[in-house]
Amino acid sequence: MAPYMKLTFENKTALVTGAGRGIGRAIAESLAAEGVRVICVSKSESSCGAAAEAIRASGGQAEALAVDVADSAAVAAACEQLLKDYECIDIVVNNAGITRDGLLLRMSDADWMDVINTNLSSCFFWTKGLLRPMTRKRWGRIINISSVVGIIGNPGQANYGAAKAGMIGFTKSTAREVASRNITVNVVAPGFIETDMTNELSDTVKTEAAKMVPLKRFGQTSEIASMCTFLASEEAGYITGQTFSVDGGMAM
Numbered sequence: 001m002a003p004y005m006k007l008t009f010e011n012k013t014a015l016v017t018g019a020g021r022g023i024g025r026a027i028a029e030s031l032a033a034e035g036v037r038v039i040c041v042s043k044s045e046s047s048c049g050a051a052a053e054a055i056r057a058s059g060g061q062a063e064a065l066a067v068d069v070a071d072s073a074a075v076a077a078a079c080e081q082l083l084k085d086y087e088c089i090d091i092v093v094n095n096a097g098i099t100r101d102g103l104l105l106r107m108s109d110a111d112w113m114d115v116i117n118t119n120l121s122s123c124f125f126w127t128k129g130l131l132r133p134m135t136r137k138r139w140g141r142i143i144n145i146s147s148v149v150g151i152i153g154n155p156g157q158a159n160y161g162a163a164k165a166g167m168i169g170f171t172k173s174t175a176r177e178v179a180s181r182n183i184t185v186n187v188v189a190p191g192f193i194e195t196d197m198t199n200e201l202s203d204t205v206k207t208e209a210a211k212m213v214p215l216k217r218f219g220q221t222s223e224i225a226s227m228c229t230f231l232a233s234e235e236a237g238y239i240t241g242q243t244f245s246v247d248g249g250m251a252m
Contacts, residue, residue, distance in 0.1 A: 007034055008234035015039040015082070015089050017069050017126065018096030020047025022195035023145065026221035027093055030229045032060030036091065039082065041065045043096075069096045069122035070114070079129030088133035091232045094123040094167070095145040097160075104158045112159045119163035123170055131178070140183035141232045144171050145224070148191040148247040164189070168243055175241035184240035186231050191247025193219045214249030 014031050018024035020042035032038045032055045040055070042048035045066035055062035067078045082089055097119040100111035123144055134140030149157055150164025168187050175185035192198065192209055198218060201209075210216055227246050230236055245251045 007230065009034045009036050009232070010234075012090040012232075013037045013039070013086050013088070014091035014093065014232065015041060015065075015126070015130065016093040016095060017041045017122065018145075019051050020044055021051075022197070023190060023193060023221050023224050024093075024095040025051045026225040027095060027145075027228045028062065029055060029058075029060075030222070030225035031091070031093075031232060032058070032062055034229060034233075035060075036232070037061040039063055039065050039089070041067055041069070041078075041096070043068050069125065070117040072121070072125050075122070075125040076129055079126070082130070083133060088137050089130045090134070090137075090139065091141040091143070092126055092130055093143045093145065093228060093232075094126055096122055097145070097147075097163075099157070099160050101156045101160070103156055107159060115159040116163050116166075119160065120166045120170070123167055127174060131183075134183050135178065135181045138182045140178070140181070141236075142171075142174065142183065142185040143228050143231050144168075144185070144187050145228075146171075146187045146189040146243070148189055148245060148250050151189055151243070151245065151251045171243070172241045179240055182237070184231070184237065186236075186239060186241070187243040188224060188227050188231070189243055189245045189247065189251070190224050191219060191245070191250045193221060193224060195221060212250065213247070214252070217248065219246060219248060 016028045019028040019040035028038045040048040040051040048064040052062040052064040144167045146167045147164040149161045171187045
């Protein structure tokens with residue numbers, strides 16, 4: 001029997017957006033536990049600061065970076081400074097996202113654009129800003145956190161579904177562009193996950209939602225983080241352009 005394979009990370013630096021809480025924070029903590037230096041990005045200085053501090057308190061390497069991911073100029077400036085400081089960001093996890101739910105006929109232009117810019121355009125801003133050094137180094141990992149909603153849809157979330165589906169198309173096209181440089185680009189699409197947001201739902205709503213899941217439960221943030229950490233490792237080097245649904249079977 002082959003020995004258990006430990007994931008390999010050699011002197012790698014990662015950037016995780018939306019790292020202040022929930023799935024993003026779990027991803028940042030999981031990568032840091034593997035010895036990866038992590039830059040925790042969120043719009044809130046206090047939330048990304050707390051995430052970075054928790055990682056450092058656990059013996060990991062992390063720093064906080066407060067940036068509005070929907071602001072192309074702010075992201076470009078942040079990328080420029082990061083590449084001065086680190087030369088190359090090896091792993092990029094585009095996780096930041098918001099919801100502005102409402103039926104299509106009642107959805108404002110602002111609610112549409114806010115979700116598209118934060119969830120989808122931000123992937124373009126960060127990937128473009130950090131990609132070139134990866135191509136020179138001939139190694140990189142880009143992981144985009146989509147959603148089961150981007151695969152199967154959901155009433156009241158036309159904006160969110162469009163953004164999350166767009167991330168999948170963005171991933172597949174980018175993966176083809178950079179494959180020759182040994183850079184992989186993949187999607188992780190979570191289903192219902194236990195986070196601060198879902199914890200605010202009533203027990204009745206959570207029970208009804210769980211009935212939609214073949215495994216009959218909400219997922220844990222650690223289950224998303226585990227998939228992302230594998231995809232970021234050396235061992236996932238032959239996987240690119242793929243969408244991994246971590247949703248208890250909702251999209252099968």
